[in-house]
Amino acid sequence: MLVVKDLVSGYSKMPAIHGVSFKVEKGQVVAILGSNGAGKTTTLKTVMGVLPAMSGSITYKGESLIGVPSHKMVQKGLSMVPEGRHLFPKMSIYDNLMMGAYSVKDKGSIEKKLETIYEIFPILAERKAQLAGTMSGGEQQMVAIGRALMCNPELLILDEPSLGIMPKLVDEIFEFIKKINKEMGVTIVIIEQNAEKTLAFADYAYVISEGQTVIEGTGEALMKDDQVQKVYLGMD
Amino acid sequence: MFLQVLYEGLTMGTIYALLAMGIALVWGVMNILSFSQGEFMMVAMYITFFINLATGWDPLAAMPIVIVTMFLFGILIYRTIIARALKGPVLSQRLVTFALGMVLTNGMILLAGGQTKSVPDKLISGTISLGSVAISKEKMVLVVTSIVVTGLLFWFMNRTKMGKAIRATSQDKEAAGLVGINTQTAYMIAFGISAAIAGAGGCAMTYSYYFMPNIGTNFMIFGFIAVCLGGFGSIGGAFIGGMIMGIIDLFTGTYLSVSYKYMAVSVIFLLIVTFKPKGLFGR
Amino acid sequence: MKKLLAVLLSVVMVLSLAACGGSDDKKETKALAAIFEDIVNNKHDDSSLPFAADEGLPGLGGAKIEFVFGDQSTPEIALSEAERLITEEGVIGICGNFSSATTKTTMVAAEKYGIPVITEGTSMSLTDAGYEYYGRTLPGDDVFIDNTFAYLDYLNENKAADIKTVCLISEDSEFGANIAKVEAETAEKYGYEVVENIAYNKDATNVTSEVLRAKQADADVVMMSSYAADSLLFMQEFKTQGYFPKMLFGQRGGFMASDFALNLKNDSDYVLTTSRWNSDIDNDATREITKRFSDAMGVTLIGDTLIAGWDGIVLAAAANQAGSTDGDAIRAAMAEGVQIDPATDPFGLEGYKYKEKNGQNEFGTAIIVQYMDSQLATVYPEGSASAEVQYPAKGWSER
Numbered sequence: 001m002l003v004v005k006d007l008v009s010g011y012s013k014m015p016a017i018h019g020v021s022f023k024v025e026k027g028q029v030v031a032i033l034g035s036n037g038a039g040k041t042t043t044l045k046t047v048m049g050v051l052p053a054m055s056g057s058i059t060y061k062g063e064s065l066i067g068v069p070s071h072k073m074v075q076k077g078l079s080m081v082p083e084g085r086h087l088f089p090k091m092s093i094y095d096n097l098m099m100g101a102y103s104v105k106d107k108g109s110i111e112k113k114l115e116t117i118y119e120i121f122p123i124l125a126e127r128k129a130q131l132a133g134t135m136s137g138g139e140q141q142m143v144a145i146g147r148a149l150m151c152n153p154e155l156l157i158l159d160e161p162s163l164g165i166m167p168k169l170v171d172e173i174f175e176f177i178k179k180i181n182k183e184m185g186v187t188i189v190i191i192e193q194n195a196e197k198t199l200a201f202a203d204y205a206y207v208i209s210e211g212q213t214v215i216e217g218t219g220e221a222l223m224k225d226d227q228v229q230k231v232y233l234g235m236d
Numbered sequence: 237m238f239l240q241v242l243y244e245g246l247t248m249g250t251i252y253a254l255l256a257m258g259i260a261l262v263w264g265v266m267n268i269l270s271f272s273q274g275e276f277m278m279v280a281m282y283i284t285f286f287i288n289l290a291t292g293w294d295p296l297a298a299m300p301i302v303i304v305t306m307f308l309f310g311i312l313i314y315r316t317i318i319a320r321a322l323k324g325p326v327l328s329q330r331l332v333t334f335a336l337g338m339v340l341t342n343g344m345i346l347l348a349g350g351q352t353k354s355v356p357d358k359l360i361s362g363t364i365s366l367g368s369v370a371i372s373k374e375k376m377v378l379v380v381t382s383i384v385v386t387g388l389l390f391w392f393m394n395r396t397k398m399g400k401a402i403r404a405t406s407q408d409k410e411a412a413g414l415v416g417i418n419t420q421t422a423y424m425i426a427f428g429i430s431a432a433i434a435g436a437g438g439c440a441m442t443y444s445y446y447f448m449p450n451i452g453t454n455f456m457i458f459g460f461i462a463v464c465l466g467g468f469g470s471i472g473g474a475f476i477g478g479m480i481m482g483i484i485d486l487f488t489g490t491y492l493s494v495s496y497k498y499m500a501v502s503v504i505f506l507l508i509v510t511f512k513p514k515g516l517f518g519r
Numbered sequence: 520m521k522k523l524l525a526v527l528l529s530v531v532m533v534l535s536l537a538a539c540g541g542s543d544d545k546k547e548t549k550a551l552a553a554i555f556e557d558i559v560n561n562k563h564d565d566s567s568l569p570f571a572a573d574e575g576l577p578g579l580g581g582a583k584i585e586f587v588f589g590d591q592s593t594p595e596i597a598l599s600e601a602e603r604l605i606t607e608e609g610v611i612g613i614c615g616n617f618s619s620a621t622t623k624t625t626m627v628a629a630e631k632y633g634i635p636v637i638t639e640g641t642s643m644s645l646t647d648a649g650y651e652y653y654g655r656t657l658p659g660d661d662v663f664i665d666n667t668f669a670y671l672d673y674l675n676e677n678k679a680a681d682i683k684t685v686c687l688i689s690e691d692s693e694f695g696a697n698i699a700k701v702e703a704e705t706a707e708k709y710g711y712e713v714v715e716n717i718a719y720n721k722d723a724t725n726v727t728s729e730v731l732r733a734k735q736a737d738a739d740v741v742m743m744s745s746y747a748a749d750s751l752l753f754m755q756e757f758k759t760q761g762y763f764p765k766m767l768f769g770q771r772g773g774f775m776a777s778d779f780a781l782n783l784k785n786d787s788d789y790v791l792t793t794s795r796w797n798s799d800i801d802n803d804a805t806r807e808i809t810k811r812f813s814d815a816m817g818v819t820l821i822g823d824t825l826i827a828g829w830d831g832i833v834l835a836a837a838a839n840q841a842g843s844t845d846g847d848a849i850r851a852a853m854a855e856g857v858q859i860d861p862a863t864d865p866f867g868l869e870g871y872k873y874k875e876k877n878g879q880n881e882f883g884t885a886i887i888v889q890y891m892d893s894q895l896a897t898v899y900p901e902g903s904a905s906a907e908v909q910y911p912a913k914g915w916s917e918r
Contacts, residue, residue, distance in 0.1 A: 050410060074416035086411035088404045099404050102397070103416035151416060237735065244727045251724070352748045354782040363761055372759040444759070446751040446782055454722045489728025494719050495691060497728065
């Protein structure tokens with residue numbers, strides 16, 4: 001579905017990644033792991049057109065995404081929950097969710113989608129008039145995920161969904177992500193530092209280090225690989 | 237007397253509010269300080285003047301044309317100047333509109349001369365006496381225009397898809413792009429609307445003002461302090477800031493001394509900068 | 520030899536917008552200069568202007584005059600232009616500056632080379648500076664203001680005007696502050712009470728508080744010094760607030776500018792101002808120069824333009840009288856009194872005697888004009904008046 005090959009990209013002409021490759025099949029949960037500053041976020045921002053690619057290729061359903069501006073991605077079926085959530089803080093939860101459906105023309109499908117999201121995150125329905133900026137981190141993450149789902153994506157990219165969230169809520173967020181994958185049939189790419197939890201439910205995973213893909217394998221396989229754990233993921 | 241001063245203060249406030257909202261909108265969305273907002277108002281006055289000269293239309297009849305023309309003018313300025321400046325260093329982003337203002341003023345001197353102009357024979361004129369308060373119908377046009385424009389702006393920003401997209405862009409540009417908003421378009425429309433607000437204000441001001449190419453400059457300082465007062469980027473705050481500026485202007489001028497009014501305004505500016513740098517309504 | 524003696528006069532162009540209203544002054548000054556050159560240099564039996572009967576200046580063997588122009592956009596430019604006019608063009612005198620600031624820099628060059636200057640900047644600092652070669656034909660601010668209060672006395676005595684109180688409104692610049700100071704002193708001298716003294720900011724976005732204060736004070740006479748845009752803003756606000764004093768007296772500036780009546784139309788009526796000259800003054804010289812000018816230019820001649828050229832004629836007459844183009848000889852003739860036939864003088868002055876100590880013409884007096892049906896009409900002095908003053912002014916609602 002999504003094929004990234006030898007991708008080079010970065011900020012203002014200084015490459016932060018020098019050859020990242022990965023592949024995502026429809027219906028999968030693919031994890032991209034790596035320590036802080038390894039180039040995970042740069043990779044996915046480049047996929048979404050937020051950063052320009054310097055070289056390499058990004059192909060989505062056989063079509064190149066190089067040069068496609070980020071606001072066109074949702075129309076192609078890609079959606080992203082950015083790191084740090086990036087909500088519109090002075091807008092209500094409802095408006096935040098509706099902004100997610102900005103590119104969707106069919107009003108009926110927006111209503112239906114909204115109901116689905118309220119079912120997954122009932123708290124959002126309760127607090128729909130509250131300003132997004134005034135909510136807790138976990139609640140904000142729900143809004144961010146909800147907003148990213150409003151455009152009916154086929155592929156959802158999640159950048160560090162567990163960052164800055166109370167530990168007891170982290171499990172819940174992961175449950176939601178599983179649900180989105182299994183019940184709504186959305187393919188998922190997830191970036192995480194929390195490797196243990198991620199590998200537990202990822203179908204396939206890639207480890208990025210110093211701007212390059214170094215190891216790949218099924219979640220299960222990488223979980224068992226001691227070297228991976230120690231060297232790249234900093235786990236004991 | 238008190239009521240008269242209050243009324244006049246609010247009237248003056250509506251002009252400052254219109255200016256301030258335009259500045260706040262542009263700052264909020266693209267972090268550009270719109271020093272040329274007063275000059276946009278001036279350009280709108282001259283457009284009104286020239287329409288009147290050519291067709292004899294009253295400023296009120298010409299207003300829709302002036303607003304649309306100014307909107308398009310704003311878009312033209314955005315595409316030719318602002319969009320490029322945004323790619324440059326911060327200092328040029330800050331100063332580009334300053335230079336633009338000077339170009340507009342001097343351009344207008346070349347085009348229309350430095351003399352004072354006015355639009356003759358207005359449709360609505362005269363004074364209504366309400367007890368001790370003399371209400372000028374010409375100024376009423378300005379007040380009503382300002383209120384309608386403010387209302388429309390709020391409706392647009394809060395109720396329409398484009399308005400929400402502009403707000404979303406101003407709150408988080410990256411996220412706006414990710415949900416499918418073309419942020420370049422949002423910038424451009426926001427700049428156009430800001431110019432259109434100046435268009436409505438300038439057009440209505442021809443009802444009660446004589447004007448010359450440098451008229452915009454004198455209003456700018458009030459407009460900017462109003463924006464500081466209201467908290468940069470908040471349009472509602474800018475409106476209230478503008479009204480407060482009008483009240484301060486008239487009350488210090490009438491009850492203290494005319495010489496104090498600019499000092500009062502400057503002192504308030506310093507107080508805000510010192511004690512409430514984010515404005516009365518800023519967070 | 521004749522050619523060497525040719526008298527060259529220079530008129531420094533008027534470009535300063537602040538001092539006078541229009542932007543075509545340059546064109547108009549040049550047109551007026553051409554008319555004067557023609558009158559002086561050629562024989563005109565039908566003309567009642569100076570030197571019309573002769574070809575050139577008789578006292579200098581029939582020397583022709585020529586006006587040479589310089590730029591006075593800024594004080595710095597005026598200085599270098601004055602140097603150029605004196606050293607390269609060889610002028611015998613300089614006239615035509617209206618702004619006191621450009622006059623001051625022009626004087627630097629004039630004093631250095633001993634070239635007489637006659638200009639009409641009204642600032643008192645010009646007559647206080649101790650210049651040796653400076654002259655001013657018409658009043659400075661102090662005399663204009665003195666003439667104003669003398670006129671109030673005249674109205675009280677002859678028209679039972681019952682004027683007692685005055686409200687002063689002036690720009691808070693050096694110009695306005697000086698005028699306000701002299702006005703207050705002169706009011707005291709003449710025994711009028713200043714009930715309100717308002718200084719406003721010249722970059723004001725509105726003058727509402729100023730007008731409300733004036734309205735509250737309700738003086739018999741409101742006396743104002745403002746430039747064009749401000750005077751209009753005030754008039755508009757006076758109307759908005761339904762206030763018009765018994766007499767509104769402007770001190771030239773914006774009240775004389777062509778923009779004033781052009782924008783206000785009949786709302787300008789009843790406003791008085793001091794002036795140097797007006798095209799309706801009742802004498803042959805005025806009628807003639809007014810006609811010649813409007814035939815040439817198609818627009819009405821204004822006093823500021825006329826005096827710019829007229830000061831050149833006075834310089835020529837002084838040279839003619841001295842029989843010399845030497846600066847000191849011309850200045851001496853100015854001090855002893857330049858003889859100009861009153862029948863040829865559009866200003867109708869009693870004389871042209873420039874005091875040695877400060878250059879002020881002893882006989883320079885103002886006229887007083889009033890807007891009637893949006894035209895300026897001379898109402899004082901009686902000898903020049905073309906109309907009776909309208910006093911008290913009608914309120915806005917009665918018009």
